Amino acid sequence: MSGEPSSAAAREPLAPDQELVRALQATRKYGRVHPGLLARVARRALAGHGRRGALKAAKRALHELAGAFLDADSCRRAERLARSLATAGAERRRELCLAVLRLHASSxxxxxxxxxxxxxxxxxxxxxxxxxxxxxxxxxxxxxxxxxxxxxxxxxxxxxxxxxxxxxxxxxxxxxxxxxxxxxxxxxxxxxxxxxxxxxxxxxxxxxxxxxxxxxxxxxxxxxxxxxxxxxxxxxxxxxxxxxxxxxxxxxxxxxxxxxxxxxxxxxxxxxxxxxxxxxxxxxxxxx
Ligand SMILES: C[S@@+](CC[C@H](N)C(=O)[O-])C[C@H]1O[C@@H](n2cnc3c(N)ncnc32)[C@H](O)[C@@H]1O
Structure with a gap:
């Protein structure tokens, strides 16, 4: 039998908003943002800026929503600090939490x-x-x-x-x-x-x-x-x-x-x- 549904579906072009969500998920900065929020941002960016300007507009919106408060370097440092909690004593744990909070702009x-x-x-x-x-x-x-x-x-x-x-x-x-x-x-x-x-x-x-x-x-x-x-x-x-x-x-x-x-x-x-x-x-x- 030819034309199995799965391969046909795989060839179908994505809708512009899905395509934009895929592009955002492929970025290091926004790949971990909740898909529901990515889809919302993508739809708005497409409506306001058309297909050409949408990726840039979506990244700008995501930066305002989440990226601005914790950049990639701070995130890596926060992860190292958070991992150290497992072996730290009570007083050191408080210091580590404070150090993590200092890395996030609003905290x-x-x-x-x-x-x-x-x-x-x-x-x-x-x-x-x-x-x-x-x-x-x-x-x-x-x-x-x-x-x-x-x-x-x-x-x-x-x-x-x-x-x-x-x-x-x-x-x-x-x-x-x-x-x-x-x-x-x-x-x-x-x-x-x-x-x-x-x-x-x-x-x-x-x-x-x-x-x-x-x-x-x-x-x-x-x-x-x-x-x-x-x-x-x-x-x-x-x-x-x-x-x-x-x-x-x-x-x-x-x-x-x-x-x-x-x-x-x-x-x-x-x-x-x-x-x-x-x-x-x-x-x-x-x-x-
Ligand atoms: C300015 S920070 C505030 C964080 C915290 N409430 C504070 O006061 O320190 C904004 C936070 O909102 C989150 N955020 C933005 N839009 C969101 C949404 N639609 N659903 C859940 N979280 C969202 C971001 O990821 C970010 O962590």
Whole structure:
């Protein structure tokens, strides 16, 4: 018999967006980005720039979304540090986690006040839930980046749970290397980190959580898909959401204000602001 379906299918040309996704997956920089996010970026780049300009536009968008925070060299160094956790003592493990966090642009910015910042976040979230600060909290960290390495400084109440989701497979791999060695005796179960696109329904809606955090992520999501912030807030089932945005540009040169964007995301998502504060280059809004 001639023309077996499998070989015929193999010869069929790919649709332009699939072709672009293949091209992005073949790059060293973006090969580990979640396919759902690659497809979204590819469709937008094709719509805005046509086939000729799409690859460049897609790479630019992915750089803004994920690449800008952890370059290839920092990623390799972070992997070496994360691998050393297995043989390090308790004090050395904390140093190694700090060294990893310093390699990621958005984590590094909050390091000088990381404990104080999380303390205010959990206090405000507990107030918004109407429970004491010492009550266990199930946290969903959306677009978590390398925040799992900050677990030793998060000060989660005893009996709490933590799950991070990120579209960048590199940070998920790094976090998974480290999770068995992070000193978080307060948690009621091992912390979890998974690869996912928070713009797709299951990542935001999965499981039961008390607090969903979206730290320094909404502005880039909005640039990729206008309205994505409100959509994400609406699809998030947790009773309390914590949104933060950077108050300065990555290089530190420009003062940024994202208050309107957050207000719109909360209004579209049917939430009301319960608290707002600024700390360590970050404006934080807690809403219910
Ligand atoms: C500025 S970093 C913030 C990381 C962390 N939340 C923090 O505050 O340190 C943005 C993160 O969002 C992730 N990201 C971007 N778009 C995403 C998407 N659609 N789904 C999941 N993660 C995404 C990137 O991979 C990156 O780790």
């Amino acid at each position: 590094a910015e909050r390091l000088p006040a990381v404990e104080a910042l999380y303390e205010r976040v959990w206090q405000a979230a507990a107030d918004a839930r109407g429970v004491p600060r010492s009550a266990p909290v199930r946290v969903l960290d959306l677009a978590c980046g390398l925040s799992p390495f900050a677990l030793p400084w998060m000060g989660l109440a005893p009996g709490s749970a933590y799950r991070g989701v990120d579209a960048d497979g590199r940070v998920v791999d790094l976090a998974r290397l480290a999770l068995p060695f992070l000193a978080v005796p307060a948690l009621n179960a091992p912390p979890q980190v998974e690869a996912g696109d928070v713009l797709e329904p299951p990542a935001a809606a999965c499981g039961r959580f008390d607090v969903a955090v979206m730290l320094k992520t909404l502005p880039t999501l909005e640039r990729l898909a206008p309205g994505a912030g409100g959509d994400l807030v609406r699809r998030t089932a947790a009773p309390v959401v914590v949104i933060s945005t950077a108050t300065g540009s990555l290089g530190g040169g420009r003062r940024l204000r994202h208050d309107e964007l957050i207000e719109r995301a909360l209004a579209d998502g049917g939430r009301r602001q319960a608290a707002r504060f600024e700390m360590a280059g970050e404006a934080v809004v807690v809403a219910r």
